[in-house]
Amino acid sequence: MMADRSHWSVGLMALALLAPIGAPARGLQAAPVDGVHGLDDSDPEAARAAWERLRGQGAAAVPILCDGFGSAPVHGRRNRAGLLAEVAGPDDIGRVIALLDDPDAEVRSTLVAFLARPDLAGAAIELRVVALEARSRDDVAGPVRRAAMRALGDLDEESAARALGRLARELPAPDRAVAAESLPSTPRASDVVRGLVADGFASERSASLRRRTPDDVLAQVLPTYGRMLADQLGGGESARDRAPLVIGLRHPSRAVQQAAGQAFRDLLARLRELGEADRAMRVLAGLELQGLDGRVVHYHRARFAFFPGGDPEGARRAARAIRAVRQGAEDRDRRLWLFRSLYLEAMATLALEAGADVEPLFVEAAAVLDGLLAERMDRADESLRTRHVEILHQRALLELARAVAALVAGTDASDRALLERVRVAHRLTLEAQLGFAELNGEALSSWDTLLESELSPFRLIFTGLELPALSPQASLAVQAELGRALASVSPAEMPGFAPFPDLPPELADPLQDFRRADLVEAILEARSAGIWKALTKARRAAKLAQARSPHAIAVEELSLVQELMARWSMIKRSLRLDAVDILDVRIPSSFALWLARDLRAAGRSQASRRIATRMRDELQSNGISNWWYYAGHERLAEVEMAIGNSWTEEDEPRRAEEELLKAVQRLEDIERRVAELGASPRQLQPYRNVRSGALVSLAVNANVKMGDPERALEYYERAYELRQDDFMRILLACYRARSGRDEEARALLREVRPYPQVYYNMACTHALLGDPARALEFLEKELEENHASDASRNRQREWAQSDPDLASLRQDPRFEQLVGLR
Numbered sequence: 001m002m003a004d005r006s007h008w009s010v011g012l013m014a015l016a017l018l019a020p021i022g023a024p025a026r027g028l029q030a031a032p033v034d035g036v037h038g039l040d041d042s043d044p045e046a047a048r049a050a051w052e053r054l055r056g057q058g059a060a061a062v063p064i065l066c067d068g069f070g071s072a073p074v075h076g077r078r079n080r081a082g083l084l085a086e087v088a089g090p091d092d093i094g095r096v097i098a099l100l101d102d103p104d105a106e107v108r109s110t111l112v113a114f115l116a117r118p119d120l121a122g123a124a125i126e127l128r129v130v131a132l133e134a135r136s137r138d139d140v141a142g143p144v145r146r147a148a149m150r151a152l153g154d155l156d157e158e159s160a161a162r163a164l165g166r167l168a169r170e171l172p173a174p175d176r177a178v179a180a181e182s183l184p185s186t187p188r189a190s191d192v193v194r195g196l197v198a199d200g201f202a203s204e205r206s207a208s209l210r211r212r213t214p215d216d217v218l219a220q221v222l223p224t225y226g227r228m229l230a231d232q233l234g235g236g237e238s239a240r241d242r243a244p245l246v247i248g249l250r251h252p253s254r255a256v257q258q259a260a261g262q263a264f265r266d267l268l269a270r271l272r273e274l275g276e277a278d279r280a281m282r283v284l285a286g287l288e289l290q291g292l293d294g295r296v297v298h299y300h301r302a303r304f305a306f307f308p309g310g311d312p313e314g315a316r317r318a319a320r321a322i323r324a325v326r327q328g329a330e331d332r333d334r335r336l337w338l339f340r341s342l343y344l345e346a347m348a349t350l351a352l353e354a355g356a357d358v359e360p361l362f363v364e365a366a367a368v369l370d371g372l373l374a375e376r377m378d379r380a381d382e383s384l385r386t387r388h389v390e391i392l393h394q395r396a397l398l399e400l401a402r403a404v405a406a407l408v409a410g411t412d413a414s415d416r417a418l419l420e421r422v423r424v425a426h427r428l429t430l431e432a433q434l435g436f437a438e439l440n441g442e443a444l445s446s447w448d449t450l451l452e453s454e455l456s457p458f459r460l461i462f463t464g465l466e467l468p469a470l471s472p473q474a475s476l477a478v479q480a481e482l483g484r485a486l487a488s489v490s491p492a493e494m495p496g497f498a499p500f501p502d503l504p505p506e507l508a509d510p511l512q513d514f515r516r517a518d519l520v521e522a523i524l525e526a527r528s529a530g531i532w533k534a535l536t537k538a539r540r541a542a543k544l545a546q547a548r549s550p551h552a553i554a555v556e557e558l559s560l561v562q563e564l565m566a567r568w569s570m571i572k573r574s575l576r577l578d579a580v581d582i583l584d585v586r587i588p589s590s591f592a593l594w595l596a597r598d599l600r601a602a603g604r605s606q607a608s609r610r611i612a613t614r615m616r617d618e619l620q621s622n623g624i625s626n627w628w629y630y631a632g633h634e635r636l637a638e639v640e641m642a643i644g645n646s647w648t649e650e651d652e653p654r655r656a657e658e659e660l661l662k663a664v665q666r667l668e669d670i671e672r673r674v675a676e677l678g679a680s681p682r683q684l685q686p687y688r689n690v691r692s693g694a695l696v697s698l699a700v701n702a703n704v705k706m707g708d709p710e711r712a713l714e715y716y717e718r719a720y721e722l723r724q725d726d727f728m729r730i731l732l733a734c735y736r737a738r739s740g741r742d743e744e745a746r747a748l749l750r751e752v753r754p755y756p757q758v759y760y761n762m763a764c765t766h767a768l769l770g771d772p773a774r775a776l777e778f779l780e781k782e783l784e785e786n787h788a789s790d791a792s793r794n795r796q797r798e799w800a801q802s803d804p805d806l807a808s809l810r811q812d813p814r815f816e817q818l819v820g821l822r
Contacts, residue, residue: 038050038051038053039051039054039065039072039076039079039080039083040072040073040075040076040079040080041076042073042075047075047079051079051083054083054087055083055086055087057087058087059087059088059089059091059092061083061087062084062087062088062089062092062095065080065083065084065087066080066084066095066099069099069102070099070102074104074107077102077104077107078104078106078107078110081099081102081106081107081110081111082110084096084099084110084111084114085110085111085113085114085117088114089120090120090121090123090124093115093120093123093124093127093128094124094127096111096114096115097115097127097128097131099111100112100131100135105139105141105143105144108135108139108141108144109141109143109144109147112132112135112144112147112148112151113147113151113680113681115128115131115132115151116128116132116150116151116152116154116155116680116681117681118154118681118721119721122157125155125157125159125160126159128155129152129155129157129159129160129163132148132149132151132152132155132160132163133148133152133163133166133167135148136148136149136152136163136167136171136175136179137167137171142175145175145178146175146178147680149164149167149175149178149179149182150178150182150680150682151680152164152179152182153182153183153184153682154184154680154681154682156184156186156188156189157188158188158189158191161183161184161188161189161191161192162192164179164180164182164183164189164192165179165183165192165195165196167179168180168183168196168213168217168220168221169196169211169213169217170211173214173216174216176214176216176217177216177217177219177220179217180196180216180217180220180221181220183220183221183224185224185227185228187228187231189224190228190232193221193224193225193228194225194228196213196217196218196221197213197218197221197222197225197244198244199211199212199213200212200213200215200217200218200221200244200256201243201244201247201248215251215253215255215256216255218248218253218256218259219253219255219256219258219259220259222244222245222248222256222259222260222262222263223259223262223263223266224263225244225263226245226262226263226264226265226266226267226270227263227266227267227270229241229267230266230267230270230271230274230276231270231274231753233753234279236267236271236279236282236283236286237279237282237283237286238286239286239290242283242286242287242290243290244260244263245260245263245264245267245287245292246287246290246291246292247260248260248263249261249264249292264287264296265454267283268280268283268300268304271283272304272307273755273757274755274756275755275756275785276755277304277307280300280304281301281304284297284300284301284304285297293325294321294325295322295325295337298318298319298321298322298325299318299322299337299340299344301314301315301318301321302314302315302316302318302319302322302344302348303315303344303454303455303459303460305318305348306347306348306351306459306460306461306463306465307463312348312351312352312467312468313348313352315344315347315348315351316344316345316348316349316352318344319340319341319342319343319344319345319348320341320345322337322338322340322341322344323337323338323341325337332372332375332387335368335371335372336368336372336391338365338368339365339368339369339394340455342361342362342364342365342368343361343362343365343398343401343455344455344460345361346358346361346362346365346401346405347401347455347457347460347461349361350404350405350408350461350469350470351460351461351467351468351469351470352467352468352469353468353469354468354469355409355469356469358405359402359405362398362401362402362405365398366395366398369391369394369395369398370395372391373388373391373392373395376388377391378435382439385435385438385439386439388435389432389435389436389439390432392428392429392431392432392435393428393429393432393449393450393453394455395428396425396426396428396429396432396450397425397450397453397455397456399421399422399424399425399428400422400425400450400451400456400457401457402421403418403421403422403425403482403485404457404461404478404482406418406421407478407481407482407485408469408470408474408478413481413482413484413485413500414484414485414488414500418485419485419488419489419500419503419507420507422485422486422488422489423489423507423513423516425450426447426486426489426490426510426516427513427515427516427519429445429447429449429450430510430516430519430520430523431519432445433445433519433523433585434519434522434523434526437523437526437527438526441526441527441529442527443523443524443526443527443585444585444586444587444627444628445585445586445587446493446586446587446588446589447486447493447494447586447589447591448587448589448590448591451589451591458594461475462475462478462479472602472791472792473602473791476595476598476599476602476604479591479595479598480497480595480611483496483497483591483592483595484497484498484499484500485500486589486591487499488500488503488507488508489507489508489510490509490510490582490586491508491509492582492583492586492588492622493582493583493586493588493589494588494589494591494592495588495589495592495614495615495618495619495622496591496592496593496595496596496611496612496614496615496618497591497592497611497614498614510582511582520582520584520585523585524584524585527585581625583622583623583625583627584625584627585627587628587631587632588619588622588632588635590635590638592611592612592614592615593612593615593635593638593639593642595611596608596609596611596612596615596639596642596646597642599611600642600645600646600649601792601795602791602792602795603791603792603794603795604791605646605649605650606646606650608642608646608649609642609643609646609647612639612642612643612646613643615639616636616639616640616643619632619635619636619639620636624636630670630673630674633666633669633670634667634670634687634690636666637662637663637666637667637670637690637694638663638690640659640660640662640663640666641659641660641663641690641693641694641697643659644656644657644658644659644660644662644663644694644697644701645660645697647659648697648700648701648704648705649795651705653701653702653705653706656697656701656705657698657701657702657706660694660697660698660701661698663691663694664691664694664695664698667687667690667691667694668691670687671684671687671688671691674687688722688723689722689723691719691722692719692720692722692723692728693719693723695715695716695718695719695722696715696716696719696728696731698712698715699712699713699715699716699719700712702715703804703805704799704802704803704804707804709738713735713739716731716732716735719731720732726751726752726753726755726758727757727758727761729748729751729752730748730749730752730758730761730762730765731761732748733745733746733748733749733765734761734764734765734768734805736748737765737768737769738768738805742769745765745768745769746769749762749765754778754781756781756782756785756786757786759778759779759781759782759785759786760778760779760782760786760796760800762774762778763775763776763777763778763779763782763806764803764805764806765805766778767805767806767807767808767809768805768808770808772808772809772812775806775809776809776812776814776815776818779800779806779809779815779818779819780818782796783796783797783818797818797819797820798819800818800819801819
């Protein structure tokens with residue numbers, strides 16, 4: 001069995017970027033207070049003591065908490081609701097629903113959150129769906145209605161999805177869009193999403209039979225539709241499947257156009273994730289026949305040609321074909337397509353021809369973007385200012401690609417001209433960040449914004465593929481040198497890489513370079529203006545809410561005011577000249593973490609651990625900024641996971657377990673503190689996914705390296721509670737087969753359509769079930785399709801040789817042939 005090799009990523013939730021300010025004190029001692037009434041006490045210490053005492057009783061405290069609930073003061077009811085949400089169980093669902101008519105919105109929101117608690121599973125599901133749908137329609141408080149709709153989505157049940165579909169059709173704006181947004185991207189919601197999409201593009205005659213889907217709802221469900229198409233067997237290959245994307249891209253509503261574009265991108269991204277490049281190409285061919293802009297089709301053909309199973313020569317042909325399309329377009333669009341064509345041709349040539357001179361293509365591409373920037377769209381309306389920011393981003397990416405091309409050609413990473421190019425890329429990213437901050441008021445960014453973009457070298461040539469001009473080992477070496485170059489122009493942003501010594505201060509320190517320092521200060525000022533604007537708006541909303549309900553406290557509105565006041569205080573401190581820090585506006589990159597994972601995949605676990613350890617040490621020594629507090633600790637947890645996994649590779653299971661448990665503990669702390677800020681289960685799920693990954697790594701370490709299947713099962717069951725997708729279901733099947741529960745294992749296997757990320761664990765499961773032919777089939781697929789280099793493939797063979805799950809295959813000549821080192 002193996003853990004998921006995918007690169008975990010946690011979105012930076014807006015509510016979780018700040019450290020908790022004014023969080024309640026813990027561990028307070030108080031004199032004992034009898035019964036539940038301590039919760040109603042206005043003394044915080046007495047209430048805390050009662051809370052802890054009642055929580056210790058678990059579900060037995062529920063009748064006590066419900067007794068006299070309606071007559072308790074508002075702060076008492078809030079305390080009771082909070083504790084009920086924590087200790088109530090499946091048998092208490094009816095009691096909780098009976099309290100949903102409480103006059104206080106905060107109490108109702110807390111009780112609504114309980115109804116979506118994951119551990120309730122399918123208990124009283126129809127009763128919960130009915131209660132949440134009613135609350136979504138009828139509650140007088142908008143925040144409670146929205147919380148109820150999100151709770152329906154978190155249930156991930158067919159009846160809940162149908163309720164959200166009704167709400168999306170029947171509620172007024174903006175609530176109907178919240179209902180549509182709350183629909184989960186899972187098979188249980190598939191029929192509802194498809195129905196809403198179909199009715200959004202129905203003819204007037206058809207729409208008269210059923211209500212036509214409003215545009216704002218359609219804009220919410222189209223991206224979900226794109227992801228669902230990819231997960232459906234053969235999805236996207238019929239003209240009917242593709243029609244909503246084609247029609248949506250021409251829709252009169254700008255929001256629907258953008259959503260259709262996102263659906264298209266999500267469909268292709270998911271197909272790439274599933275390893276279905278051939279299906280992606282068929283989808284693109286069909287879309288072209290249905291009238292999709294040929295440039296869009298050729299652009300994505302070029303990108304897919306860099307993926308596993310693709311052909312870089314095909315990428316070059318597709319890139320040139322973009323320029324050949326003679327399709328009417330606004331002049332700026334035409335020039336942007338020219339840039340993409342030149343850029344993709346240069347990257348394909350770089351991958352195909354050792355020593356190729358791609359600089360002329362890059363020079364022409366730069367001239368195109370410079371011409372667009374010279375038009376100063378940043379002085380125009382908002383849509384053009386947004387486009388200006390996007391072009392700055394592309395211009396920075398181009399400078400980064402030129403640096404990569406120089407490294408591939410053999411230029412030393414310490415070369416002053418190369419470092420100057422990297423400094424220009426950094427300055428351009430700061431300019432783009434400033435433009436975004438002036439538009440949106442938010443200012444955080446990172447090198448990763450550039451490195452993870454769809455035209456980044458990491459998406460095109462640093463994919464682990466054996467390219468004609470760049471072997472996987474050479475690719476790793478170029479990445480390591482690029483990391484040092486990026487660290488040399490802004491060391492704090494690139495933990496894990498050693499900057500080159502003895503560089504001029506204006507090159508090595510952004511705050512010693514007057515152009516970059518001015519941009520950092522301007523970003524801080526833009527953030528200040530954005531926060532002040534949001535604060536003014538929040539104060540006005542709080543006053544209006546108080547005026548509407550003079551006898552109630554506008555809790556949500558006042559909480560937002562308090563948070564923005566805290567952020568305003570932070571920004572004023574950071575604007576002092578002696579307090580300016582690049583990490584106030586920039587989040588450290590994950591580049592070293594990605595490289596550590598790729599080095600481990602290539603069998604270089606010691607090198608992986610060295611770079612991960614350096615990244616951890618530098619993150620801790622530089623400090624975690626309050627502006628990205630939770631994101632920083634989540635990143636540290638991922639680094640601890642990388643270190644732990646490297647110890648597993650080196651047969652040091654105790655040291656591996658120690659590091660992985662550190663990651664689990666850190667992630668548990670993050671989840672608890674983010675939950676205290678009011679995060680919903682859906683907002684917490686990305687953190688739980690990462691923790692699940694750490695627990696799966698612990699399970700693999702215990703099973704394969706410690707030889708302790710009981711310990712492994714304990715870790716895995718904790719992981720499965722947090723994340724229940726196809727990958728985890730295959731692992732569950734593996735555990736069921738290992739414990740002799742064969743029918744359960746086979747039933748789980750029937751639920752999952754095989755895709756590359758589960759091939760190895762499918763092999764393990766079939767081996768444990770006594771099905772050697774299927775086991776060897778999936779093992780062969782794993783070795784053929786999931787490893788671009790011999791080093792990575794040999795590492796997997798070594799793992800298979802010692803994996804106890806494959807023990808039944810060891811005497812089979814086909815197994816020996818597959819895993820014999822070559």
